[in-house]
Amino acid sequence: xxxxxxxxxxxxxxxxxxxxxxxxxxxxxxxxxxxxxxxxxxxxxxxxxxxxxxxxxxxxxxxxxxxxxxxxxxxxxxxxxxxxxxxxxxxxxxxxxxxxxxxxxxxxxxxxxxxxxxxxxxxxxxxxxxxxxxxxxxxxxxxxxxxxxxxxxxxxxxxxxxxxxxxxxxxxxxxxxxxxxxxxxxxxxxxxxxxxxxxxxxxxxxxxxxxxxxxxxxxxxxxxxxxxxxxxxxxxxxxxxxxx
Numbered sequence: 001x002x003x004x005x006x007x008x009x010x011x012x013x014x015x016x017x018x019x020x021x022x023x024x025x026x027x028x029x030x031x032x033x034x035x036x037x038x039x040x041x042x043x044x045x046x047x048x049x050x051x052x053x054x055x056x057x058x059x060x061x062x063x064x065x066x067x068x069x070x071x072x073x074x075x076x077x078x079x080x081x082x083x084x085x086x087x088x089x090x091x092x093x094x095x096x097x098x099x100x101x102x103x104x105x106x107x108x109x110x111x112x113x114x115x116x117x118x119x120x121x122x123x124x125x126x127x128x129x130x131x132x133x134x135x136x137x138x139x140x141x142x143x144x145x146x147x148x149x150x151x152x153x154x155x156x157x158x159x160x161x162x163x164x165x166x167x168x169x170x171x172x173x174x175x176x177x178x179x180x181x182x183x184x185x186x187x188x189x190x191x192x193x194x195x196x197x198x199x200x201x202x203x204x205x206x207x208x209x210x211x212x213x214x215x216x217x218x219x220x221x222x223x224x225x226x227x228x229x230x231x232x233x234x235x236x237x238x239x240x241x242x243x244x
Contacts, residue, residue, distance in 0.1 A: 049193035056192040068189040083180030093174040173198035
């Protein structure tokens, strides 16, 4: 498969067209970002985010979750089926954290009585803001049936990932999920990494995700590599490591 022109991306990824019809390639960058557009280079972070995403997409597919993921192309590149990607994400929360804690006053780290979900816009260069189901339907962003499907899928994904991370002494605090439509089928797409998940050490509550950058906690690379090690995805080859 040949990589062709860039067709967009985010602060932490680049997307490319390919010579294969209906297939796009996504490259993960050695960079972290926050909602205000602030970025920072983090050596080897692209490898962790790419390989972790691939591993979790494959795992979810064994549990019956349909995804747009196809295969790993390199340590930092994955291929996906080209889908119509919805312009909002669905965030599932298991603990109070981030904006949820700010708007509810519930202390960060407090377990919720049950998972909750919210919609957030995904407009590059703009702060995330909340939407509700009526908003996205009124704006014509999604059909009601597909909104119902992705909500059901999001809760099921959360249900699968909670014990997966718990076995590795990690709490899944929340996860931001992206969905797309492949013909009439709703599928999971985007990423599954510390960029779009809050993941805390179960015993110490140490943050192992991009909040280490967002909150100026330091040791971002060390946190990503610790999580990678716990997940047992595989060893980082010496020739791939930039930060050693």
